[in-house]
Amino acid sequence: MTHRAPIRRFCLTTLFASLMISGMAVQAKEWKSITIATEGSYEPWNLTLPGGKLGGFEPELMEDLCKRMGIQCKLVVQNWDGMIAGLNAGKYDVIMDAIVITPDRKKVVNFTVPYASTPATFITTKDSPLMPADHNIIKLHDDEKEINTAIAPLKAALKGKTIGIASGTVYTPFIDKYFKDVADVREYTSSADAILDLQAGRIDAVFDDVTFAQSMLARKENSNLTFSGPQLGGPIWGEGEAMGVRMADNDLKAKLDEAIKGALADGTVKKLSEKWFKTDVTP
Numbered sequence: 001m002t003h004r005a006p007i008r009r010f011c012l013t014t015l016f017a018s019l020m021i022s023g024m025a026v027q028a029k030e031w032k033s034i035t036i037a038t039e040g041s042y043e044p045w046n047l048t049l050p051g052g053k054l055g056g057f058e059p060e061l062m063e064d065l066c067k068r069m070g071i072q073c074k075l076v077v078q079n080w081d082g083m084i085a086g087l088n089a090g091k092y093d094v095i096m097d098a099i100v101i102t103p104d105r106k107k108v109v110n111f112t113v114p115y116a117s118t119p120a121t122f123i124t125t126k127d128s129p130l131m132p133a134d135h136n137i138i139k140l141h142d143d144e145k146e147i148n149t150a151i152a153p154l155k156a157a158l159k160g161k162t163i164g165i166a167s168g169t170v171y172t173p174f175i176d177k178y179f180k181d182v183a184d185v186r187e188y189t190s191s192a193d194a195i196l197d198l199q200a201g202r203i204d205a206v207f208d209d210v211t212f213a214q215s216m217l218a219r220k221e222n223s224n225l226t227f228s229g230p231q232l233g234g235p236i237w238g239e240g241e242a243m244g245v246r247m248a249d250n251d252l253k254a255k256l257d258e259a260i261k262g263a264l265a266d267g268t269v270k271k272l273s274e275k276w277f278k279t280d281v282t283p
Contacts, residue, residue, distance in 0.1 A: 031252055033072040035092040036062055036243075040077040041192050043215035044276040045098040048077070057276040058096050061115065064268055068259040081168050081189060084109060087246060094243050094256070098209060100170040101239040110247045112256045114240030115269055117283040119233030120171055122154070122163075123198065123206045123213050126226045130157040130205060133227035139234030147236070151178060154229050158183045161204035164194035170237050175207055198225070211277045240283040 038058060040048040046056040054075050066073035078086055080097060087095050088108065098118075101111045119137050124130050131154065138150050159182045165175045167187040175185055186203055188194040194206045195216050206213075210231055216222050243260075245252050263269050264282060273281040 029249075029251060031069075031071055031093075031255060033074065034066075034094055034252065035074045035076055036094040036096050037076050037078040037083055037086060037092040038095075039080050039083075039097045039190070041190055042080075042098055042212060044211060046096075057116075057272055058098070060276075061263065061269065061272055062096060064263055064272075065256065065259040068262055069255050071255070079189065080166070084244070087244060090246075093249070093252065094245055096243045098212075098241050099244055100237050101242050102170055103238075105244070108247075109244035110249060110253050111242045111244055112253055113260050114242045114283045115260050115264065116273065116281040117233075117237075117240035118281050119210050119231040120208060120237065121210050121213055121231045122158075122228040123195070123208065123216065123225055124204065124228040125198065125201075126224050128204070129226060129228055130154075130161065131229040134230040135227070137231045137233045140232055140236040141234060142236055147178065150232070155179065155182050157229070158205065162186055162202075164188060164197055164203040164206040166191040166194060166208065169208075171207055171209075174236070195222070195225075211279075211281065214277065 038046040038054065040046055040054055042056075044056050046054060046058045049055045054077070059075055062073060062075065076092060078092070078095075083095050083097060084105070086092060095109075098116070099105070099111075101114060105111070122130070140147055140150060155178070158179060162184040163175055163179055164186050165172050165188070167189065169191075172187065179185060186194075186197070188197070191206070191208050191212055194203070194208070197203045198206050199222070205228060213227065217225050217227070243256055245256070260269075269282050270280050273279065
């Protein structure tokens with residue numbers, strides 16, 4: 001990030017003070033159009049349809065939110081690992097990619113109110129399931145004793161195995177911290193790439209969001225994949241999924257917050273989540 005020189009900072013401060021003294025009002029930015037970045041490959045949150053158009057839960061929700069705000073919206077594709085950096089560099093105005101709010105991310109991103117909250121689980125092949133599927137959700141807090149007790153059976157099943165995980169997600173540090181002592185951990189640029197390696201037999205399991213896993217398992221080419229073990233959810237994954245804007249763009253955050261609250265209140269989020277996830281993910 002480029003830092004302004006001290007003399008430049010002083011001059012700007014002096015100019016701002018002069019404007020205020022002279023009675024000139026400082027206007028907030030008028031948001032008539034915004035650009036939203038999404039991955040375009042994290043089904044069913046967002047996906048690229050034949051012809052290049054973006055679809056999925058988030059693009060459809062964003063379309064609704066933009067109508068509520070009376071703002072023109074443009075969706076662009078951006079790899080997840082460069083998404084936050086691109087936002088702060090001014091390449092786009094909003095990021096929307098099933099992004100979970102975390103304390104570390106809040107230091108560099110201004111988050112909207114959450115519009116979803118989902119658990120995570122392991123995916124394996126049917127011919128070598130590490131653990132039977134258990135669709136019960138174990139709610140975890142940021143408590144090492146609680147976590148170690150809950151995941152003990154998973155660690156035993158994954159001993160000596162290789163786990164695939166998308167890099168830079170809220171799940172990555174969890175897998176690194178709690179499973180690297182018993183298994184090899186392999187990071188991928190995208191969750192879809194991890195699934196491809198699972199299919200090819202290069203890894204034994206993938207850990208990811210349940211909604212993404214459901215989408216992958218619904219595909220004909222993935223009929224040999226299955227859930228493994230329980231679903232892990234709760235406050236350990238943060239406050240829920242939300243959109244991110246730059247720290248300075250509080251006015252844009254306020255507009256998005258109002259639109260999201262409206263979409264939650266009138267059932268729009270629930271309707272879209274049941275369409276794309278077959279379950280209600282409203283926070």
